[in-house]
Amino acid sequence: MLERLNDPELGRKMLKLVREKAARAVDRLGRPAVLMEVCGTHTTAIARSGLRGLLKGLAELRSGPGCPVCVTAAGDIEAMIGLARIPGVTVATFGDMLRVPGRDSSLERERAAGARIKIVYSPADAVELAKNNPAGEVVFLGVGFETTAPLVALTIKQAADAGLDNFTVYAAHKIMPPALRSLLDSGDLNVDGLILPGHVCAVTGSEPFGFIGEDYGIPAVVAGFTLVDIIDAVNALLDKILLKDFRTGNNYRWVVKPEGNGEARRMLEDCFHTGDAAWRGLGMIKGSGLMIREELAAYDARNKFGLEASVVAEPPGCRCGELLRGLIVPTDCRLFGSRCTPTSPVGPCMVSSEGACAAYYRYERGEV
Numbered sequence: 397m398l399e400r401l402n403d404p405e406l407g408r409k410m411l412k413l414v415r416e417k418a419a420r421a422v423d424r425l426g427r428p429a430v431l432m433e434v435c436g437t438h439t440t441a442i443a444r445s446g447l448r449g450l451l452k453g454l455a456e457l458r459s460g461p462g463c464p465v466c467v468t469a470a471g472d473i474e475a476m477i478g479l480a481r482i483p484g485v486t487v488a489t490f491g492d493m494l495r496v497p498g499r500d501s502s503l504e505r506e507r508a509a510g511a512r513i514k515i516v517y518s519p520a521d522a523v524e525l526a527k528n529n530p531a532g533e534v535v536f537l538g539v540g541f542e543t544t545a546p547l548v549a550l551t552i553k554q555a556a557d558a559g560l561d562n563f564t565v566y567a568a569h570k571i572m573p574p575a576l577r578s579l580l581d582s583g584d585l586n587v588d589g590l591i592l593p594g595h596v597c598a599v600t601g602s603e604p605f606g607f608i609g610e611d612y613g614i615p616a617v618v619a620g621f622t623l624v625d626i627i628d629a630v631n632a633l634l635d636k637i638l639l640k641d642f643r644t645g646n647n648y649r650w651v652v653k654p655e656g657n658g659e660a661r662r663m664l665e666d667c668f669h670t671g672d673a674a675w676r677g678l679g680m681i682k683g684s685g686l687m688i689r690e691e692l693a694a695y696d697a698r699n700k701f702g703l704e705a706s707v708v709a710e711p712p713g714c715r716c717g718e719l720l721r722g723l724i725v726p727t728d729c730r731l732f733g734s735r736c737t738p739t740s741p742v743g744p745c746m747v748s749s750e751g752a753c754a755a756y757y758r759y760e761r762g763e764v
């Protein structure tokens with residue numbers, strides 16, 4: 397099966413079927429079905445493939461809060477910039493955090509001004525950095541969903557086992573089910589179906605997303621990451637809309653089990669507890685953050701450096717918040733492509749390659 401997932405001929409056949417079903421859904425709903433993907437990798441794949449244009453007038457594909465960099469609250473960005481300004485601290489981060497604009501700076505600007513900021517490719521690299529620099533403090537910026545958090549948990553455990561006393565994590569990890577519940581509770585989310593993130597579900601399982609259909613009567617489908625996977629998920633959602641079947645489906649069964657990955661979940665539970673977390677555009681969401689457990693407080697940068705995320709206003713004119721709630725598309729922002737571009741981003745959705753504005757700008761600008 398796997399070798400067929402990038403088969404263009406199969407994709408074309410599936411697309412024809414999907415367009416026919418979408419037309420039937422238009423008849424049923426009286427308008428194109430609105431389907432939201434909540435995964436930055438899906439956002440990029442949809443933009444790159446041109447699928448949105450191929451379904452124009454039949455189904456609308458809209459992005460939600462699926463890009464980890466984009467949903468990191470402005471207050472957390474300020475705290476991270478604050479960390480970089482502490483003498484003796486080296487901030488270790490994934491590269492896409494560097495250019496996220498803060499109130500009056502960014503990690504990139506702090507680095508240009510002399511701050512010690514290292515780009516790492518895994519949290520384990522940050523632990524190595526700490527081992528090799530015993531005289532300095534290394535803080536890893538923990539950003540991401542259930543997909544990346546188990547690796548961070550593992551490195552905290554490794555640092556604890558090694559007795560490292562100069563390594564900490566600024567934990568800004570988020571979990572997806574409470575965010576979707578909050579969005580659905582807000583009443584703003586006028587979508588007919590949700591494409592669920594396969595990587596997140598590989599850890600959590602599909603079961604934690606069953607509430608979407610049970611409590612809100614909206615179908616959802618777990619999807620993999622090739623174009624054929626995404627077309628397959630759209631097809632399954634249209635079937636569910638036409639049949640009024642609101643059970644959460646799993647179209648990524650060879651990776652996602654209903655109960656998820658037990659080992660990764662245990663790793664998360666050993667290291668983190670859930671707590672309220674601020675999301676950009678979505679505000680404070682109950683139980684949506686992963687906080688480092690009390691017994692591992694020595695590895696918690698908030699604890700060690702006394703940093704608290706403050707509430708900070710979004711950049712003036714930036715509509716990332718509305719975008720992350722699925723209320724607008726990137727081109728509805730009047731800064732898109734003029735004052736806000738990937739080389740000069742105003743908001744985080746134009747920074748990360750998984751951000752909707754960056755994906756639109758790169759792949760769909762000519763079509764809008």
Ligand code: SF4
Pocket residue numbers: 713714715716719726729730731732733736737741742743744745746747753
């Ligand atoms: S175009 Fe730029 S300013 Fe507008 S919503 Fe996107 S990131 Fe924010």
